[in-house]
Structures are given as structure tokens and as C-alpha cells.
Amino acid sequence: MRLSRRGSRLSIVYSQHSFVVYALATQGLGARAIIMPAVKYGHDLEVMLAAIADDTRLMFVANPNNPTGTFIDGRTLEVFIARVPRHVAIVLDEAYTEYLSKDKCYDSIEWVRCYPNLLVSRTFSKAFGRAGLRVGFTIAQPEQTDLLNRLRQPFNVNSMARAAVIAALKDTAFLAKSAEINAAGYRRLTEAFDRLGLEYVLFDGNFVMVRVDNDTAEQRVNHALLKQDVIVRPVANYGLLPWLRVVIGLPEENEAFIAALEKSLAATA
Numbered sequence: 001m002r003l004s005r006r007g008s009r010l011s012i013v014y015s016q017h018s019f020v021v022y023a024l025a026t027q028g029l030g031a032r033a034i035i036m037p038a039v040k041y042g043h044d045l046e047v048m049l050a051a052i053a054d055d056t057r058l059m060f061v062a063n064p065n066n067p068t069g070t071f072i073d074g075r076t077l078e079v080f081i082a083r084v085p086r087h088v089a090i091v092l093d094e095a096y097t098e099y100l101s102k103d104k105c106y107d108s109i110e111w112v113r114c115y116p117n118l119l120v121s122r123t124f125s126k127a128f129g130r131a132g133l134r135v136g137f138t139i140a141q142p143e144q145t146d147l148l149n150r151l152r153q154p155f156n157v158n159s160m161a162r163a164a165v166i167a168a169l170k171d172t173a174f175l176a177k178s179a180e181i182n183a184a185g186y187r188r189l190t191e192a193f194d195r196l197g198l199e200y201v202l203f204d205g206n207f208v209m210v211r212v213d214n215d216t217a218e219q220r221v222n223h224a225l226l227k228q229d230v231i232v233r234p235v236a237n238y239g240l241l242p243w244l245r246v247v248i249g250l251p252e253e254n255e256a257f258i259a260a261l262e263k264s265l266a267a268t269a
Ligand SMILES: Cc1ncc(COP(=O)(O)O)c(C=O)c1O
Pocket: 019, 062, 064, 065, 066, 093, 095, 122, 123, 124, 125, 131, 134, 135, 136
């Protein structure tokens, strides 16, 4: 697949509020970003399809999305993929896929066999708990992986990291435990948000986006949390100023966060 014509610019389509690295990758390539408005904080696949221009060669779709946690069901996603022209590569970013409940799982690897323009990307940084190793992988047809192999640095994953992630792939008990702790943490955090009357986006990752009316200049709620040694992710750079993205932790970390949040809200009210 040809990604760009020599000397010409290409464009890349992605959604508002989607993972910030898509914007950075687009800039890094000198490509034109076509950023389509989100719907309910998630991808609007129809408008993304309609946005494909003559020079579009790539689309990014995060499922679930970071930072909003929004999810597209498998059926809708496959219908979308089938409608994307074959000369436009689709990067389906499934960094959080291991957290999905069984009823939401879909088989994107099977789709790779049918759609030569589909690249599914996964990471060991989330449910596998190996973020420090810096390893992820892509599943795609050989035509695509051949292009990636020409571009990536040789030996870009060291031998210890390789051994660790191969062991991680086999450690299904760890993965199941990771998803279980995450689901329990989600229930605990959202119970607290309900009790505190805070809005949150229904999620499918290892974080929850919660509206705390973090205000413009000072981001007071965030700063009040920092003063209590609690670090969450302000998402003003995603155009989501009033919100915070909270990573689900171990039970004691979740409790510490909830206590700190209550104090922060009281202090900034
Ligand atoms: C949507 C999404 N994709 C990909 C990644 C990449 O993770 P890593 O670079 O740690 O493999 C992240 C990490 O935050 C993410 O949120």
C-alpha cells in the first residue's frame, strides 16, 4: 500500500478527544490532520467516513478510547471498516481491549484476514502490567508489516523485554486478575461519584473520566488533589477542561483517591 506520493502531503483522519499520540504522529509526518467532532465523547464513525479526502491515507480509531473510555461495539466497527476505502489504512488501537467484559469482546484478528488495510495495535503497558518495558505489537497482513519493518529501528525491542512479554502472554491468571481488580475498582469509583453527584463517562478501560468542574486558569480540583499527593490526569489538552481522567488503582489507592477527592471538592466549593 502506498502511503504517500513523493513530495505530496497526506491527510490523516481521527476523532476529537481521541488519544493525543495521533495528533503527534500526524505532526511528525508533516501530514494534514482531519479531526472530526466527537459524539457523546466518542468517535462519530459516519462523520469520519465522510471526512476521507483524496489525500487521506490513514485513520486512527481507538477502541476503547483514551481519555474518554468510550467504546464502539464489534458489529458497528466491522461495518465501518468494510466501508473504508482499501487505500486508506486503519489503525485500530486496542490498548485497553483486555479489560473488556466477555459480552463486549469482538475478534478483530479475524477481520485482519479480510481487510488488508486494517492494522490492529495492542500494548503490554495496560492489563499486562508491563508499561516500563515499552513493548506493543501490531497485527496486520504481511504487506503492511513489511512496510512497518522497513521503518522501525532494528532491534527496537531488547531481549529481556521480549522474554518478559512472552511470559506475560502466557500468564493468563495475571491478566484475569488484572481485569477483575479493574472492574471492582471501577464499581468502587463510580459508586463514590454517584454519591458525590459527579457525572462520569461510562467506560471500558482502566480509567474513568469524571466531571469535577475543574476550572479554567487554576484547575483547582486537580491542584487540591496534587497537594494531597494524588496524581490524576487533567484533560484540558483534549478540550475537556472540566474533567479529570482517573486511573483505577489497587483497592487502597482507590480509597485514598476518593478521600482526597472529597476533601478537594469541599476545599474548592
Ligand atoms: C489509546 C492508547 N493507545 C496506545 C497507548 C500506548 O501505550 P504504550 O505506548 O505504553 O504501549 C496508550 C497509552 O496510554 C493509549 O491510551
